[in-house]
Amino acid sequence: MKRKLEADIMPEIKERHSTTVFSSEPVDAKDLEEILLAGTLAPSAYNGQPWRFYVVTEQAEKEWLAEYMLPAEKEWIFDAPVLILLAGYLEDEHNGLYNYWAMFDSGCAWGYMSLEAQRRGYVTHCVGSFDRVDLRSMFQLGEKLDLYGIIALGRPGKTEKALFEKSPQRKSVNAVMLRRKE
Numbered sequence: 001m002k003r004k005l006e007a008d009i010m011p012e013i014k015e016r017h018s019t020t021v022f023s024s025e026p027v028d029a030k031d032l033e034e035i036l037l038a039g040t041l042a043p044s045a046y047n048g049q050p051w052r053f054y055v056v057t058e059q060a061e062k063e064w065l066a067e068y069m070l071p072a073e074k075e076w077i078f079d080a081p082v083l084i085l086l087a088g089y090l091e092d093e094h095n096g097l098y099n100y101w102a103m104f105d106s107g108c109a110w111g112y113m114s115l116e117a118q119r120r121g122y123v124t125h126c127v128g129s130f131d132r133v134d135l136r137s138m139f140q141l142g143e144k145l146d147l148y149g150i151i152a153l154g155r156p157g158k159t160e161k162a163l164f165e166k167s168p169q170r171k172s173v174n175a176v177m178l179r180r181k182e
């Protein structure tokens with residue numbers, strides 16, 4: 001699904017969208033490894049690399065994860081062969097202080113992963129509606145983590161259906177320009 005954009009923008013950016021229909025075809029192990037690697041190539045404040053991943057492929061683990069999710073997402077997300085829980089490590093490893101940029105940097109890693117996945121013919125959908133507090137407590141160092149999203153990754157399903165019937169409208173660049181107070 002290409003966005004109808006005249007601008008000369010990377011095809012992966014134009015094509016990426018949040019699909020809700022995944023094929024059951026597995027994700028190649030090397031592809032998965034290199035999609036994660038692409039995420040780790042994101043820039044980060046002081047090169048802190050706060051992103052953390054938890055990869056779920058087994059049915060039993062999916063069922064465990066399902067307990068933390070809302071019914072709407074449960075309808076489709078478990079069709080995806082791979083789920084990547086994206087977290088941020090909140091402590092600056094140099095000085096032990098709070099890393100304000102953890103979410104910013106981890107979001108960039110998600111962007112890189114989604115585009116690398118797209119380039120390899122996969123589709124993704126990041127979901128943020130799950131019980132972050134309870135799920136966080138299931139992890140070592142949980143109190144030093146924030147959980148940002150569960151990224152569904154897989155090949156597009158035959159009926160490839162986007163989250164919205166039409167490509168979601170984007171605000172114009174002009175509409176998102178900040179203006180200083182008079």
Ligand SMILES: Cc1cc2nc3c(=O)[nH]c(=O)nc-3n(C[C@H](O)[C@H](O)[C@H](O)COP(=O)(O)O)c2cc1C
Nearest residue numbers: 016017018019073126127128129148149162163168
């Ligand atoms: C951090 C984050 C959280 C999101 N949470 C959800 C969610 O809980 N459920 C859902 O269906 N989509 C979720 N999405 C997908 C967005 O709705 C989607 O990216 C947005 O509508 C733009 O559509 P597009 O990704 O197809 O361009 C989330 C996306 C991001 C980046």
